[in-house]
Amino acid sequence: MAVLTEHEAEKLSNHKQVLLEVTGIRKYYPIRGGVLQRVQGNVKAVENVSLQLYEGESLGVVGESGCGKSTLGKAILGLEELTDGKIMFKGKEIQNLKKKEKLKFIKEMQMIFQDPFASLNPRQRIGHALEEVFTIHTNMSAKEKKNTVLDLLKEVGLKEEHYDRYPHEFSGGQRQRIGIARAICLNPSFIICDEAVSALDVSVQAQVLKLLKTLQAKYQLSYMFISHDLGVVRYFCDRVLVMYLGHTVELGSVEDLFNHPLHPYTQALLSAIPRPTVQKKRKRIRLEGDLPNPADPPGGCPFHTRCPIAQDKCKQEKPEWKEYGSDHFAACHFAGQSILA
Amino acid sequence: MGETLLEVKNIVTEFRTADGQLPAVRDVSFSLNKGETLCIVGESGCGKSITSLSVIGLLPSNGKIASGEVLYEGEAINKYSPEQMRRIRGNKISMIFQEPMTALNPVLTIGFQLREPLMLHEKLSKNEATKKGIELLKKVGIPYPEKRMNQYPHELSGGMRQRVMIAIALSCNPGLLIADEPTTALDVTIQAQILDLINDLKNDYHMGVIMVTHDMGVVAEVADRVMVMYAGKKVEEGTVEEIFNSPKHPYTIGLLNSVPNVDDPDFELEAIPGSLPSLNDEIIGCRFQDRCKFASEKCRSQEPPEFNISSSHIASCWLEEEGELRWQS
Numbered sequence: 001m002a003v004l005t006e007h008e009a010e011k012l013s014n015h016k017q018v019l020l021e022v023t024g025i026r027k028y029y030p031i032r033g034g035v036l037q038r039v040q041g042n043v044k045a046v047e048n049v050s051l052q053l054y055e056g057e058s059l060g061v062v063g064e065s066g067c068g069k070s071t072l073g074k075a076i077l078g079l080e081e082l083t084d085g086k087i088m089f090k091g092k093e094i095q096n097l098k099k100k101e102k103l104k105f106i107k108e109m110q111m112i113f114q115d116p117f118a119s120l121n122p123r124q125r126i127g128h129a130l131e132e133v134f135t136i137h138t139n140m141s142a143k144e145k146k147n148t149v150l151d152l153l154k155e156v157g158l159k160e161e162h163y164d165r166y167p168h169e170f171s172g173g174q175r176q177r178i179g180i181a182r183a184i185c186l187n188p189s190f191i192i193c194d195e196a197v198s199a200l201d202v203s204v205q206a207q208v209l210k211l212l213k214t215l216q217a218k219y220q221l222s223y224m225f226i227s228h229d230l231g232v233v234r235y236f237c238d239r240v241l242v243m244y245l246g247h248t249v250e251l252g253s254v255e256d257l258f259n260h261p262l263h264p265y266t267q268a269l270l271s272a273i274p275r276p277t278v279q280k281k282r283k284r285i286r287l288e289g290d291l292p293n294p295a296d297p298p299g300g301c302p303f304h305t306r307c308p309i310a311q312d313k314c315k316q317e318k319p320e321w322k323e324y325g326s327d328h329f330a331a332c333h334f335a336g337q338s339i340l341a
Numbered sequence: 342m343g344e345t346l347l348e349v350k351n352i353v354t355e356f357r358t359a360d361g362q363l364p365a366v367r368d369v370s371f372s373l374n375k376g377e378t379l380c381i382v383g384e385s386g387c388g389k390s391i392t393s394l395s396v397i398g399l400l401p402s403n404g405k406i407a408s409g410e411v412l413y414e415g416e417a418i419n420k421y422s423p424e425q426m427r428r429i430r431g432n433k434i435s436m437i438f439q440e441p442m443t444a445l446n447p448v449l450t451i452g453f454q455l456r457e458p459l460m461l462h463e464k465l466s467k468n469e470a471t472k473k474g475i476e477l478l479k480k481v482g483i484p485y486p487e488k489r490m491n492q493y494p495h496e497l498s499g500g501m502r503q504r505v506m507i508a509i510a511l512s513c514n515p516g517l518l519i520a521d522e523p524t525t526a527l528d529v530t531i532q533a534q535i536l537d538l539i540n541d542l543k544n545d546y547h548m549g550v551i552m553v554t555h556d557m558g559v560v561a562e563v564a565d566r567v568m569v570m571y572a573g574k575k576v577e578e579g580t581v582e583e584i585f586n587s588p589k590h591p592y593t594i595g596l597l598n599s600v601p602n603v604d605d606p607d608f609e610l611e612a613i614p615g616s617l618p619s620l621n622d623e624i625i626g627c628r629f630q631d632r633c634k635f636a637s638e639k640c641r642s643q644e645p646p647e648f649n650i651s652s653s654h655i656a657s658c659w660l661e662e663e664g665e666l667r668w669q670s
Contacts, residue, residue, distance in 0.1 A: 229601075
């Protein structure tokens with residue numbers, strides 16, 4: 001909400017300022033069993049993920065359910081304890097902060113959840129729910145709080161009279177707007193949208209996407225946009241990260257990734273999306289089978305069990321995460337090889 | 342095209358609620374030929390699921406078809422007794438639901454649930470039903486079908502469960518398959534597998550398929566004809582080419598413009614302002630008027646009838662009044 005200072009404006013004009021840097025993070029969930037409830041194995045939800053997020057950009061994170069994309073988001077925000085790895089936000093390590101220090105950073109990082117109804121207290125009026133944030137983080141008087149919240153409601157396309165209403169009185173799209181209002185109220189610089197528009201109808205989804213874009217331009221927000229809808233990601237994001245079974249398989253700008261996907265999984269994912277056009281029948285690559293069990297991942301390349309071009313090498317060696325062209329990364333022994341042939 | 346399989350004439354489906362009778366489906370008519378796929382599209386709450394439940398006679402206890410007819414192979418099945426309906430359901434008309442986990446019984450094995458319709462409708466013995474069940478599982482592409490027969494639903498993945506649902510639905514060679522958002526809960530790669538499967542099976546069995554969905558991509562992929570619903574009414578109907586290449590109703594156009602296109606980087610998203618009116622709102626004139634940028638005086642005072650734009654293309658919008666004249670001349 002604050003006006004940008006000259007210093008900030010200057011910083012923003014300088015492109016590619018790294019806002020968030022994640023290095024080699026892992027998140028394992030232990031599986032306990034037996035009489036003594038000992039750890040018998042791990043579900044490797046996020047396995048050695050490194051990435052950088054620049055100021056003012058939207059990074060899409062895509063993949064099938066269970067690929068670890070939500071866990072990655074939560075781990076970055078500190079909602080899940082890391083098994084290993086480092087997270088730097090604005091040049092400061094944040095994964096092991098004390099509670100008090102963490103509170104400072106939490107203001108800068110926010111999350112919008114898939115189901116806004118589940119994240120609102122059904123017995124609390126919307127206005128009060130939003131005011132609570134200011135009670136915790138600022139010293140505003142009751143009147144100031146109310147005025148700020150009223151402004152906030154207008155900002156996200158709601159009306160002043162919605163202040164006194166309860167969550168059940170809102171439609172899905174309006175509830176998501178409340179979720180957005182809550183996320184932006186403390187001037188964050190980074191917002192994680194975890195399937196933020198997936199539960200909405202298409203016409204409302206378009207409204208919410210436009211709102212998110214407007215807010216991004218106005219407040220120079222960076223988004224990490226977790227979604228399974230590649231159409232939305234193409235429209236909304238600057239760069240895209242593709243995940244499979246907890247591993248990052250490809251990262252690149254929207255143009256590179258959609259026009260020249262390197263990894264066979266990205267190619268298959270792109271070809272599987274049903275297109276809303278009837279002009280031409282495309283040749284579709286059909287992946288056989290399901291996602292392997294993350295508690296017992298296949299050795300070598302995690303994708304080799306479903307990959308149409310897998311060779312012996314893929315079963316034994318894990319492919320390296322390499323750069324193939326400017327800012328376009330992939331982890332595949334045969335990156336760039338088309339699987340259509 | 343082939344012969345008519347299903348004809349729905351002017352059905353009105355109402356729900357008895359504390360606020361009185363709520364019409365969820367208002368005067369909807371459509372027909373379906375054998376071997377044809379009709380997609381019903383619209384946003385949540387537009388009545389698309391209720392329309393399909395009305396056809397198969399599975400409305401909740403407070404809902405009923407207040408007027409209109411559902412003709413299956415010329416017979417008015419909406420007049421059937423529950424006993425008669427039970428003989429048709431799962432036999433001639435089958436349904437696949439969105440959530441295969443809630444539609445399958447968690448405490449019964451896959452085999453038991455597969456055998457049940459075969460033993461009931463086809464009067465097979467348990468052994469014969471088991472054999473047929475294994476065959477069906479093979480047909481829907483489930484590996485190790487013998488092993489699966491003794492497993493429980495929670496042991497299978499989402500895509501597998503949906504395949505089992507399809508196998509159960511197809512067990513008695515139905516003439517009509519109703520699929521209510523069959524792929525919404527699935528990942529894209531699995532969705533592609535399931536859509537291909539439904540399409541292949543449709544051709545094998547020469548079934549009529551009614552697919553209820555909100556995903557325009559899925560529609561383009563599978564549909565022969567499309568019916569667009571809004572707030573309980575049919576607003577447009579046509580072949581899939583007509584709907585996607587020359588949509589007429591502003592709502593259909595809006596719907597198509599709000600789906601981001603994966604292949605087009607310059608695609609400009611256009612949102613439809615506002616939200617769906619609630620079911621008990623009595624609206625004079627067109628039900629879409631509040632969200633329509635072309636709404637005129639006429640739209641606010643008179644409800645638009647159906648205008649024929651071609652022999653297969655119908656739109657309920659005053660803008661198409663001239664379109665019909667053009668087509669007739």
